[in-house]
Amino acid sequence: VPLTSPGSNTPYDLRGRTGRAVLTFEVDRPGEYRLSADYPSGSGSETVLAVGGGIGTRIAMTVVGAIAIAGGAFLLALGIGIITFVRRRRARRRAAPPAIGHTAAPGA
DSSP states (O other): OOOBOOSSOOEEEETTEEEEOSOBOOOSSOSOOOOOOOOTTSOOSOOOOOOOOOHHHHHHHHHHHHHHHHHHHHHHHHHHHHHHHHHHHHHHHHHSOOOOOOOOOTTO
16 A cells, blocks of 8 residues: 655644654555554654544534534524514514605695
8 A cells, every 4th residue: 555645744632642644545445454664774762553534634524514604604694684674674664654745835
């Protein structure tokens, strides 16, 4: 499976484990895979190999969802405001006393 550098340096802290992605890979079909990792020199600091779904997609979906909800709420509030404005204006027109026409006396 080809390894690639991650698109961003996204650290994680999940259930007491912290880390960051150094390499990523995609699996195109389910199955059993054998993973191995070592240092080129043969030794180095202790490292844990963690495998899981990417967090970047989840973050992006959360942001897009929040923007969609905020936009929908704004449009709903705008619609309620417009309907309220129109109904109040109509109610004021109906409640206003009729205009009394001023007529001038003949010959005045």
